[in-house]
Amino acid sequence: xxxxxxxxxxxxxxxxxxxxxxxxxxxxxxxxxxxxxxxxxxxxxxxxxxxxxxxxxxxxxxxxxxxxxxxxxxxxxxxxxxxxxxxxxxxxxxxxxxxxxxxxxxxxx
Amino acid sequence: xxxxxxxxxxxxxxxxxxxxxxxxxxxxxxxxxxxxxxxxxxxxxxxxxxxxxxxxxxxxxxxxxxxxxxxxxxxxxxxxxxxxxxxxxxxxxxxxxxxxxxxxxxxxxxxxx
Numbered sequence: 588x589x590x591x592x593x594x595x596x597x598x599x600x601x602x603x604x605x606x607x608x609x610x611x612x613x614x615x616x617x618x619x620x621x622x623x624x625x626x627x628x629x630x631x632x633x634x635x636x637x638x639x640x641x642x643x644x645x646x647x648x649x650x651x652x653x654x655x656x657x658x659x660x661x662x663x664x665x666x667x668x669x670x671x672x673x674x675x676x677x678x679x680x681x682x683x684x685x686x687x688x689x690x691x692x693x694x695x696x
Numbered sequence: 697x698x699x700x701x702x703x704x705x706x707x708x709x710x711x712x713x714x715x716x717x718x719x720x721x722x723x724x725x726x727x728x729x730x731x732x733x734x735x736x737x738x739x740x741x742x743x744x745x746x747x748x749x750x751x752x753x754x755x756x757x758x759x760x761x762x763x764x765x766x767x768x769x770x771x772x773x774x775x776x777x778x779x780x781x782x783x784x785x786x787x788x789x790x791x792x793x794x795x796x797x798x799x800x801x802x803x804x805x806x807x808x809x
Contacts, residue, residue: 617795618795620797620798622800627802627803628784628803628805629786629800629801629802629803630786630800632797632799632800635796635797673740675740677795682728682745682747682753682755682795683742683745683755684730684742684798685742686739686740686741687739688739689739
């Protein structure tokens with residue numbers, strides 16, 4: 588079935604640096620969402636993209652449906668950015684939102 | 697502003713006992729509603745979705761059922777819990793009329809013993 592492959596599973600950054608998370612899709616997806624897990628385990632919405640790129644503060648996301656991937660870039664990482672980040676993609680032709688396995692981000696002083 | 701509420705916050709239940717988890721959305725008319733489940737250490741999976749009152753579609757079979765008795769209410773239930781039902785259950789909503797951004801509730805943590 589449709590799958591979402593998220594990488595890396597874990598990422599360590601020093602404060603002030605940046606990196607990117609990536610999700611690859613095994614099939615064409617209609618849109619992608621990026622979330623961050625909160626302290627209770629629920630999800631905070633970061634981005635929703637049907638195409639192109641969006642930016643919010645130090646976060647920037649891109650989605651390329653044709654090339655079947657999405658990225659989440661974090662720049663100037665801060666300690667409070669630590670946490671688990673998920674991508675999820677809408678499968679074309681269905682009502683299903685398929686989640687990646689998550690990236691555990693640790694920002695170090 | 698829209699608010700989404702889930703109940704209970706956490707539940708500890710015995711194998712074979714019944715279960716009912718609830719979700720209500722306030723401030724949005726006729727939303728699409730969704731149930732998700734995440735086993736400990738597992739990936740979040742969509743279980744059900746509903747686009748209108750009385751209509752629920754199953755995505756993954758887990759010996760669970762869902763109902764939408766009111767426009768703003770979504771219920772997840774089973775008559776007999778299994779150990780494998782343990783995990784974190786999330787309800788979500790999106791705008792009606794198509795596939796849009798989903799917003800998640802606070803979740804219910806279920807432990808089956």
